[in-house]
Amino acid sequence: MTGERVLDLFQGARLTPTQRRIAQILVEHSGKAAYLSAAEVAGLAGVSQPSVTRFAMALGYRGYPALRRELRAVTSGAPSEPAGRNGMQRAVLAEADHLRRVADDLGRLEDVRKAAAILAGSRPLPVLGLRAAGPLAGYFGYFAAKVFPDVRVLDCGGTGLLDRLDQARAAGATALLAMVLPRYPREAVAAIREARAAGFAVVAITDSAVSPITELAEVVLPAAVGTHLVFDLHTGPMAMAMVLLEAMCDTAPEPVHRRLEEFEAAASRRGLFVA
Structure with missing residues (x-):
């Protein structure tokens, strides 16, 4: 600790x-x-x-x-480490500490609100997340698409990634949400540089102020990852992503509420859920 x-x-x-x-x-x-x-x-x-x-x-x-x-x-x-705790318990307790730090950082909402304003106005909205950050980008994109039209999750690398950024820009995108987590894929950093050069405003969710993308983003929302297990835990970044989406919804409450009602009506008509 x-x-x-x-x-x-x-x-x-x-x-x-x-x-x-x-x-x-x-x-x-x-x-x-x-x-x-x-x-x-x-x-x-x-x-x-x-x-x-x-x-x-x-x-x-x-x-x-x-x-x-x-x-x-x-x-x-x-x-000191809590007495009598095993390694699994310490890993989970460390995640609780990470969430407390996220909560403390949210005592001032200026950065979150600035990020939300940048992203909410982008049509379409590309969301970048490669390798370990891919599931986080997909999680955010799944819920964001319920209330914002044309959310594009970019979770596959290769030369096609830059093509998809170009296509989003040509379609009117003005901002990019980048999820970059350790071990910081080189391809993700390169894509963010390309996005900046193309005129995108970049909002980043990453693990710390020493992340290599902090100098590339207009707004950085840090949330620590857990490192006590063989593979990282991403509880903090996931919480930050959902807080950001909430702030984006707050920028346009009436359209968001209307789209949610439309989704619920469609879900009921199609029988999408069992409960």
């Missing part, structure tokens, strides 16, 4: 690729990060010592010593 507490220091910060590398090193070495000198951090990250100083200042500290003091305060107050 110490690494996650260190990661919290970087949430919401706009970091350069070099600064993201430094942040990642501090997270990976969270157990001793608070006692490393700027030179030692620079050596681990493969960057210059001034880069470490600039990183600290980008986070709002006067220099690296001030950031190190904050790291010591954070890591010294980290609670």
